[in-house]
Amino acid sequence: MQRAYLHGLGIAAPGLEDWGAARAVLSGETDYTSEPLTPFRTKLLPRNEARRAGAAVHLAFRVAEQACAERDASTFAAVFSSSAGDIDIADQLCMAVNAPERAISPTRFHNSVHNAPAGYWSIATGAREPATSLSAGPGGFMVALCEAWGLLAECGTPVLLVCYDMDGSGMLAEARRDIGATFAMAWLLDTHADGAIAVLDRPQPTSAGPTPVSIPALEHLRRLNASARSLPLLAALAARQAAAPVIASEQGHWRVPLTPL
Template sequence: MINFNVAAWRAWAPGLDSVADWQAWSQHPRVLDASSAAPDVSFLPAMQRRRLSRLARMAFSVGWPLAEGHKALPLVFASRHGETPRTFDILSDLAADQPLSPTQFSLSVHNAVIGLWSIMRGETSEMTAIAAAGDGLEHGLIEACALLNEGAPAVLLIIAEEQPPHAYAQWIDDVPFPYAVGLLLTPGKQWQISLANDATGIEKAPWPHSLNLLRHLLDEQTSFQHVWKNRVWNWQRSL
């Protein structure tokens, strides 16, 4: 069992930025138009913004405000698919026998986001980038809670997924639209999560679990479950 408090949260998706936006979506969830919408990261210098993909912009847009005022703030970045669009562009260049961009490659790796975060914030605390399956949120929480247990006063957890290129549609069907969720975690027992391994009779949630968590945060539901394959994550909240 792991325990933690959610001191603050932020989230972004196309057309959804404020708490009121997410409250409205939570009451009537729907697939959003991914289009080319990108979050506002005008708090960064223009030269730095140019290097950021939409995935990185999403992560920065939810994480940066949560990190303000916190020195030496560890970061856990969780994404199942990471920079898939950049990787696809590289593969397309290879297929067309075109020269590859070293910069494009360096920014396509899974820990590129935390590397950029460290550089742009001058942050040298522990940082971890993880790629998990459909329960990446919980695996990110395990990593974050381990840091809290080691004495960190707070840990920033960011979960972000980009819409994959259409060529991957046959294999990637768990990203209904681009989104990012940032959670500022602190020690405490506001939330308790335990793991079971019998998913019999439990229905799979219709939305990625990070988005479902926002709905539970907003409606103050005290208990719920998240199922992935044979793993059942039991969430309990103390109000």
């Protein structure tokens, strides 16, 4: 498959509440200010499931819902990617198993499983198409994009790509200083051009260095957060200019041609 079409997108990061805010910043219309994300709770899940869902689930839903706005997500395949998942819950479980009573919360435990956001998404939307949950360290975005590309070529059904990495506290957060801030993004990809926002040509491996972001604070975020490595592509979309940025990956860098429509 040589081309894929982008039909929806979402973003969430400090100072970038949604695509409207991000587009204005990335295109240079407004200055970037790193403001904390406002609280978010999905309304797609039944009340009990929404209450039990962890912060990583709600972060993934935050961008997935933007990308799938007013669409029937029950027919979409999905790829969810995160380098660390819900790092706070993982830290709490590590502390609990080292306490004398070793009491583990079942709710925290099931939120620690790496495919929890994908599972909750299937519950919320009724989706029965394939869903992949992966972790590829700092190269997660590019690996997830390649996985989504293959899934789109194989199934022919729209594919929701969700990448999220959240900052945290505790000992694990100290060990994962490469996640310096929360960042999440989502793309809805399809094989059909009608109504598309942009077209992507097939990614190609390259020996060139990664494409930076012109805004220093966001370039710092791109270097820190695995999911934020998508920022050069998002910047091209915001500028509405054809571009072929190089996306960093520990499995080898990739050039991704993109043309806004």
